[in-house]
Each structure stands twice: as structure tokens, then as C-alpha cells.
Amino acid sequence: xxxxxxxxxxxxxxxxxxxxxxxxxxxxxxxxxxxxxxxxxxxxxxxxxxxxxxxxxxxxxxxxxxxxxxxxxxxxxxxxxxxxxxxxxxxxxxxxxxxxxxxxxxxxxxxxxxxxxxxxxxxxxxxxxxxxxxxxxxxxxxxxxxxxxxxxxxxxxxxxxxxxxxxxxxxxxxxxxxxxxxxxxxxxxxxxxxxxxxxxxxxxxxxxxxxxxxxxxxxxxxxxxxxxxxxxxxxxxxxxxxxxxxxxxxxxxxxxxxxxxxxxxxxxxxxxxxxxxxxxxxxxxxxxxxxxxxxxxxxxxxxxxxxxxxxxxxxxxxxxxxxxxxxxxxxxxxxxxx
Amino acid sequence: xxxxxxxxxxxxxxxxxxxxxxxxxxxxxxxxxxxxxxxxxxxxxxxxxxxxxxxxxxxxxxxxxxxxxxxxxxxxxxxxxxxxxxxxxxxxxxxxxxxxxxxxxxxxxxxxxxxxxxxxxxxxxxxxxxxxxxxxxxxxxxxxxxxxxxxxxxxxxxxxxxxxxxxxxxxxxxxxxxxxxxxxxxxxxxxxxxxxxxxxxxxxxxxxxxxxxxxxxxxxxxxxxxxxxxxxxxxxxxxxxxxxxxxxxxxxxxxxxxxxxxxxxxxxxxxxxxxxxxxxxxxxxxxxxxxxxxxxxxxxxxxxxxx
Numbered sequence: 001x002x003x004x005x006x007x008x009x010x011x012x013x014x015x016x017x018x019x020x021x022x023x024x025x026x027x028x029x030x031x032x033x034x035x036x037x038x039x040x041x042x043x044x045x046x047x048x049x050x051x052x053x054x055x056x057x058x059x060x061x062x063x064x065x066x067x068x069x070x071x072x073x074x075x076x077x078x079x080x081x082x083x084x085x086x087x088x089x090x091x092x093x094x095x096x097x098x099x100x101x102x103x104x105x106x107x108x109x110x111x112x113x114x115x116x117x118x119x120x121x122x123x124x125x126x127x128x129x130x131x132x133x134x135x136x137x138x139x140x141x142x143x144x145x146x147x148x149x150x151x152x153x154x155x156x157x158x159x160x161x162x163x164x165x166x167x168x169x170x171x172x173x174x175x176x177x178x179x180x181x182x183x184x185x186x187x188x189x190x191x192x193x194x195x196x197x198x199x200x201x202x203x204x205x206x207x208x209x210x211x212x213x214x215x216x217x218x219x220x221x222x223x224x225x226x227x228x229x230x231x232x233x234x235x236x237x238x239x240x241x242x243x244x245x246x247x248x249x250x251x252x253x254x255x256x257x258x259x260x261x262x263x264x265x266x267x268x269x270x271x272x273x274x275x276x277x278x279x280x281x282x283x284x285x286x287x288x289x290x291x292x293x294x295x296x297x298x299x300x301x302x303x304x305x306x307x308x309x310x311x312x313x314x315x316x317x318x319x320x321x322x323x324x325x326x327x328x329x330x331x332x333x334x335x336x337x338x
Numbered sequence: 339x340x341x342x343x344x345x346x347x348x349x350x351x352x353x354x355x356x357x358x359x360x361x362x363x364x365x366x367x368x369x370x371x372x373x374x375x376x377x378x379x380x381x382x383x384x385x386x387x388x389x390x391x392x393x394x395x396x397x398x399x400x401x402x403x404x405x406x407x408x409x410x411x412x413x414x415x416x417x418x419x420x421x422x423x424x425x426x427x428x429x430x431x432x433x434x435x436x437x438x439x440x441x442x443x444x445x446x447x448x449x450x451x452x453x454x455x456x457x458x459x460x461x462x463x464x465x466x467x468x469x470x471x472x473x474x475x476x477x478x479x480x481x482x483x484x485x486x487x488x489x490x491x492x493x494x495x496x497x498x499x500x501x502x503x504x505x506x507x508x509x510x511x512x513x514x515x516x517x518x519x520x521x522x523x524x525x526x527x528x529x530x531x532x533x534x535x536x537x538x539x540x541x542x543x544x545x546x547x548x549x550x551x552x553x554x555x556x557x558x559x560x561x562x563x564x565x566x567x568x569x570x571x572x573x574x575x576x577x578x579x580x581x582x583x584x585x586x587x588x589x590x591x592x593x594x595x596x597x598x599x600x601x602x603x604x605x606x607x608x609x610x611x612x613x614x615x616x617x618x619x620x621x622x623x624x625x626x627x628x629x630x631x632x633x634x635x636x637x638x639x640x641x642x643x644x645x
Contacts, residue, residue: 043451047525051444054437054495055456060480061473061492062463068472078478130368133361146365148628149373155623155634157554159576163616164375166579167382167609174378177393212372216635240354272470273557277576291470298471299561311469319466 072308092309106293112199113289117267119203124260126207127214128252132244134215135222147219150212161205162277165192192278198286206274218252225251258329265325268318290314376624383407383613386603390610405604406614413611415566416574420618423553423570426489430552435545437494442503443533447525457504464497474561484565489558493551499544506540507533543633546626553622575615578608 072092074085095102130150137143153161168174169191176188191201229247238246272291279287288296294314298307330336382390386401394400411417444450445457467473482488510533518532534541559573569577627634 042449044449045451047444047447047450048452050526051441051450051456054441055459057491058460058463058495061476061495062467063459065468065472065476068468068475071472071475076475078475081479134365136357136361137365142362142365146369148631149369151631151634152376152624152627153372155550155554155627156620157556157572159556159572159579160554160616160620163575163579163612164379167379167613167616168375172393174393174396178396208372212368220635240357276557276560294470295561299474304471304475307471308469308475311471315466315469322465 069308069312071305072312074305076305076308078304088305092306095306096309108285109288109290109293112286113268113270115199116202116270116289117263119199120206121260121263123203123207124214124263125256126211128218128249128256130211130215131218131222131252132248135219135248136240136244147212147216151216152212153209154213156209158273158277161209161274165205165278190282193280193282195282195286198283202274202278202287205278217255221252221255222248254333257333261325261329265322266318267321268314376620379613379616379620383610383617387605387607387610388603390613391607401603403604406606406610407618409604409606410611410614410618415569416615418567419569419571419574422486422568423572425486426555426570427549427552430490430493431545431549433490433494434496434499434548435541438496438499438503438544439534439537439541440529441495442500443507443529443537445500445504446507449525460495460500461497470561477562483562484568485562486568488562489552489555489570492558493548496544496548499548502544503537503540506537510536539636542630543636546630546633549626550623571615571619575612575619578612578615 071082071085073087073089074082075088075091076082076085096106097103134143134146137146166173170176171188171190171193175191176185179185180188225248230243233243233247268290270289270291272289272295275287275289275292276295279292290310294307294310297310298304301307326336378396381397381399382395383406384402384404385395385399386403387406389395389400411420441460445453445460447453450456468476477483477488477492482491514532514536515528518528523531554572555570556572556576559568559570563569563573
């Protein structure tokens with residue numbers, strides 16, 4: 001991981017226009033700048049003392065939980081504590097691979113997880129196209145209004161998204177009552193309490209929430225493209241679509257590739273909030289992604305230890321994926337992405 | 339926000355006009371799909387409750403009244419939830435901003451021994467965590483379940499914010515600090531008197547991101563809190579969405595003594611209660627977001643910079 005001070009910086013491969021504050025200044029690279037060095041360059045224990053409380057917080061909430069991995073070897077009951085819980089060795093790992101129903105359940109969970117991740121990756125070009133086509137609109141007020149409205153959903157919680165889904169798509173919601181009033185349906189359609197099209201519905205909501213916001217980085221990248229490129233191409237007789245295809249698109253590609261690699265590294269991490277709020281008895285089979293499954297069996301299914309086993313495997317595999325993604329990025333682009 | 343006008347230059351031709359029409363229409367449609375649900379919630383929360391319960395309020399508010407907003411706080415626990423939401427947003431944001439500013443600054447200081455080791459340890463937590471259950475077990479062991487501070491303490495050190503501040507501090511002229519050092523100022527004095535005032539632009543970005551995250555947070559309540567008095571608004575709304583029966587009961591209670599004289603238009607229904615809470619939850623975002631949009635945009639651009 002290239003976290004070293006003074007490593008070359010770049011803004012996801014995109015050029016940032018000058019005058020955008022610190023981001024612009026960063027592209028020059030921080031190499032050689034060393035701040036706060038006293039002439040004699042001594043370190044001071046006092047400096048460590050004032051930082052220490054914060055390091056303790058990081059240790060307690062991010063590293064101490066690693067100790068919790070030992071609960072995977074116990075039949076852990078929170079009320080009894082670790083001392084009172086029974087030591088069971090590798091029993092949970094055996095259950096994970098020996099029980100047929102358990103295997104089938106986890107198989108379905110993995111299919112859901114990968115399906116959601118791949119659908120997300122398959123649609124990850126949408127923000128890029130959103131930005132490219134919005135850029136073709138000349139009226140600034142229109143572009144700003146569109147941007148404000150389409151980025152707004154990114155800033156509400158998944159609970160509120162579900163509230164909106166509920167008021168629009170429940171059996172007594174806006175869509176059903178409207179269709180009913182127009183005489184198009186007689187029986188309300190079930191959009192939420194159903195096991196049909198669960199993946200596509202979930203994809204649609206995450207696109208609704210994320211596309212506008214995802215486009216912002218591409219829009220910024222577009223504003224960093226040298227206008228002279230467009231002018232000279234136009235003199236050579238290029239039309240609108242040729243300019244988009246041969247100038248704008250290639251300039252956005254590096255940003256896209258970095259985000260793509262990152263999303264491949266995050267293939268097991270769907271998060272649980274979206275799936276948790278939309279989850280119900282009808283769609284549970286198809287909506288349980290790994291993060292939600294861990295929650296469901298750990299916090300409601302009363303098997304904290306089995307959930308820990310899954311948590312642990314997930315964390316390790318994710319870390320391995322991230323490291324390999326980073327290595328690939330290093331080889332392909334010459335710089336690491338994290 | 340202001341993006342430079344770099345639209346592809348184009349000539350007026352029939353094809354271009356057709357393209358413009360389709361392009362504008364597409365964006366109008368998408369903007370409506372994104373914006374209309376918010377409008378729908380708002381007009382329903384101020385319309386006649388018997389109409390909104392039937393889903394008959396679609397384009398314009400009908401029978402406008404504000405009774406919902408006065409009666410909603412008759413719901414047991416709702417005022418408490420509002421206070422919890424406000425408290426966690428204010429305290430959490432304040433703590434994160436100060437911690438991010440301080441750590442971001444300290445990680446630029448060569449006099450901090452093993453500086454890059456500490457920095458890496460902090461940033462690494464952005465990419466790796468022990469997992470939901472081990473974190474739960476730790477928090478439970480620390481006695482932070484059913485404790486207000488579980489909203490604040492784990493959220494104080496945010497690696498992403500620290501990267502933002504650190505890169506910002508590195509872009510400031512080094513002479514700022516050197517001058518103060520020559521005058522004999524200590525590190526804490528330098529931080530509060532010299533650096534903090536100069537960091538305000540980036541701290542505004544940190545503050546706005548952190549405030550939205552705190553206001554919207556829901557998962558920590560789900561995991562760590564069972565005490566209803568500690569429910570923030572988001573979680574309260576979620577419980578109302580899932581308890582239609584208890585909600586109808588609550589609706590009657592909220593009516594209280596007014597029940598006898600209230601008309602159908604102002605009688606609380608499950609729909610009116612849900613809509614009204616949803617609007618209370620989303621209104622701060624709708625008002626704050628357009629005003630601070632440029633800070634959000636700056637945040638995402640800076641966040642794209644590698645740690």
C-alpha cells in the first residue's frame with residue numbers, strides 16, 4: 001500500500017482544473033515538502049502524548065475487535081461472556097462445510113451477493129454517460145438544477161428510501177392507486193412484498209440513489225479537459241459524437257478503471273442497510289446478501305459464533321481481493337490505487 | 339455548483355436540434371424521478387389526512403393544514419428522538435471535526451515519532467475491519483450497548499477526513515507554522531491559534547459530510563440500542579414503517595383530547611404520521627444540501643486523492 005508521505009498523488013487519473021483550491025495544488029505532488037521540522041529535527045515524546053488518546057480510540061474500535069475472532073472457537077453467549085461460554089474448537093467451521101442445508105443457504109447468499117455486485121459493476125458506466133450527456137447541455141441553470149435534484153437522493157438514509165418506496169409502491173401507494181383510478185388494474189400489484197425481480201428492484205433503488213452523485217467526479221474530470229483539444233478536432237471536421245467518442249470518453253476512462261478495480265475488490269461488501277430495510281418474509285431468499293446474512297444469523301438467529309466465522313472469512317477474503325486489485329492496478333497503471 | 343462550460347461546440351443542424359430535444363427530455367425525466375418523491379412526501383404531509391391516506395394527493399396539496407406538525411409531537415417518544423438526533427449530530431460532528439483537524443495536522447509533523455506508522459494504522463482501518471459481530475462483541479464488552487456514546491466514540495476518528503485535512507495542511511505555506519515556532523509557540527498553541535483558523539474551508543467539508551452521516555445513521559441503533567429513549571428519528575421512522583397496528587394506536591393517542599372535535603381532514607392516520615416524520619427527517623437535508631453543495635463536491639474531489 002502506498003501510504004508513504006510524498007508519494008506521487010493524482011486525482012484518480014483525472015486532471016483537476018487549476019483554481020479548485022487544494023485539489024489543484026495536490027496534483028503537483030507533495031514531494032519534498034516537509035512541514036514543522038525544527039532545525040535540529042528531533043522528535044518529541046510530548047507530540048506522541050497528545051495524539052495518543054486518538055490512537056487509543058482507533059485501537060479500541062478497529063483493532064481490539066480482532067481479538068473477538070476467538071469467539072469463533074467458542075459457543076459464545078454475550079450474557080455469559082467468553083469465560084462462561086463453552087469452548088468448541090473448530091465446530092462452527094465443520095458445520096459450515098458439513099451441513100447440507102447450511103451449505104445450500106450459504107450458496108444462495110453467495111449467489112445474491114455476487115449478483116448484486118455484478119449488477120452494480122455492469123451499470124457502473126451509467127454515471128459516466130450521465131456526465132457526458134449532461135455536459136452536452138449548454139444552459140447552466142438547467143445543468144445545475146439537474147445536478148442538485150439527481151444528487152439529492154444520495155444524501156438521504158436507506159430508511160427514508162424505503163419510506164419513499166413504501167409510499168409509492170405499497171399496495172395502497174401512489175402507483176397502485178393511480179393505475180387503479182385509470183382502470184389499468186383491478187387488483188393491486190405487489191412491488192415490495194414479492195419474491196419476483198428482487199435483484200432488479202434493489203439495483204434500481206441503488207441506481208436511483210447513486211447515479212447522479214457518481215456523475216459528479218466525471219463532470220469535474222470533463223471540466224479539466226483542455227478545450228484546445230475540442231477546437232482542433234472541430235477544425236478537422238469532427239462532429240459532436242466524434243468529439244464525445246474520441247476526446248471526452250478516453251479522458252474519463254482512467255477514472256472509470258480505478259473505480260472498477262475498487263468495486264471488484266469490494267465484491268463481497270454490499271453493506272447491509274439497503275437490504276435490511278427492504279427485507280421481508282417474501283423476498284428474504286433473494287435479498288440476503290452476505291452482510292445481511294451475517295447480521296441475521298448473528299443478531300437475530302442467536303448464533304454469534306457462526307456469524308463471527310463468516311465475518312472473519314469475509315474480512316480476510318476482502319483484504320486479499322483488495323491487495324490483488326491494488327497489485328493489478330500497480331502493474332497496469334504504474335501506480336497503486338489505495 | 340459551477341462547472342466550467344465546456345460543452346462540445348456544435349453547429350445548428352437538424353440532427354443537433356433532435357439530439358438536444360432528446361437529451362433535455364432525458365434529463366428532465368431523470369430529475370423528476372429523483373425530485374418528485376420528495377415533493378410527494380411534502381404535499382402529503384400538509385394535505386387533508388383522509389385524502390392522503392387514500393393516495394389521492396398526487397400533484398398539488400389539497401386541504402392544506404399544518405395540524406400534523408403540531409400533533410406529531412404528541413406521539414410518545416418522538417420529541418426525545420428528535421433531541422437524540424440533534425444531539426448526536428451536533429456532538430458527533432463537533433468531535434469529528436476537531437479530531438480530524440488535530441490528527442490531520444499532527445500527521446504532518448516530523449517531530450511526531452513513528453508518524454508514518456501511526457498514520458498507516460489509522461488509514462488501514464478504512465479498508466479493513468474485523469467484521470460486524472466481533473465489533474458488536476467488543477462494544478458490548480465495553481458497556482457501550484444502550485449508551486448514547488456509542489453514537490459518538492467510534493465515529494470520532496475518521497480516516498477519510500484525516501486524509502482530507504492532511505493533504506490540505508500540506509498545501510498551506512510552511513512559513514505559517516515556522517513563524518509561530520520562532521516566536522516560541524507550543525504545538526497546541528500553533529494548532530489552535532494558527533492552523534485551525536486556516537483550515538476552515540476543508541473543515542466545512544468535513545463537518546457537512548459528518549453531520550449528514552450522523553443525521554442519517556440507522557445501523558448503529560439497530561445493532562447496539564434497545565432502549566427506546568435512545569432511538570434517533572431515523573430509527574423511529576423505521577419502527578413506524580413496520581408496525582402498522584401500534585401506529586394506528588399511536589395515532590389515536592396523539593389525537594388526545596382533540597379527538598372529539600377533530601375533523602377527518604386533520605385526524606391522524608398511519609399514513610399522515612409516516613409522511614410527517616419522513617418530512618421532518620428529510621427537510622434539514624433538502625435545505626442544507628443546495629446551500630453546501632460545493633463543499634460536498636469539493637469533498638468527493640479531494641477524497642479521490644490517494645491517502
